[in-house]
Amino acid sequence: MLNTYKYLCKKNTRFIIKNKKQNNMDNCIFCKIIKGEIPCEKIYEDEYTLAFLDIMPVNEGHTLVIPKKHSEQLILNHDGDLHHVMDTIRKVVPIILKAVKADGWNLGVNNGKAAGQAVFHTHFHLIQRFANDGLKHWPHKNSTPEERTKLAEKIQQVLK
Numbered sequence: 078m079l080n081t082y083k084y085l086c087k088k089n090t091r092f093i094i095k096n097k098k099q100n101n102m103d104n105c106i107f108c109k110i111i112k113g114e115i116p117c118e119k120i121y122e123d124e125y126t127l128a129f130l131d132i133m134p135v136n137e138g139h140t141l142v143i144p145k146k147h148s149e150q151l152i153l154n155h156d157g158d159l160h161h162v163m164d165t166i167r168k169v170v171p172i173i174l175k176a177v178k179a180d181g182w183n184l185g186v187n188n189g190k191a192a193g194q195a196v197f198h199t200h201f202h203l204i205q206r207f208a209n210d211g212l213k214h215w216p217h218k219n220s221t222p223e224e225r226t227k228l229a230e231k232i233q234q235v236l237k
Contacts (some may be wrong), residue, residue, distance in 0.1 A: 105147060138205035
């Protein structure tokens, strides 16, 4: 798995580092929030992570959880950092759900501009959901078993 991780990081480096100014830690808005240079509505903080309210929430309670160590995308984080982020998510979600009386929640991670990533510092969206909030899930497409088999083989070839 580690070799796959290194391969993905190496292959995606040119894709990830397109805008050096935006990827520079000195210009990263989340790094500035971590340093206290920009204010936030902090929910939780420990040595490795920070959880704070999103300034443009999808729903009440929409929270961002970030690793304090800068990285542009999920696959570029060290495993330890991701473990800390997941621990924080597990701590704060039940508290947020109770506070806003939500019926459920979504976990979202946007990786790359095409996926909607606007801040190039790994972050996880905790989006509280309510029974009649009007939000829709992304559309699904149909695929045949043959198409899925062909795609799986294509992906497996890249992993070799």
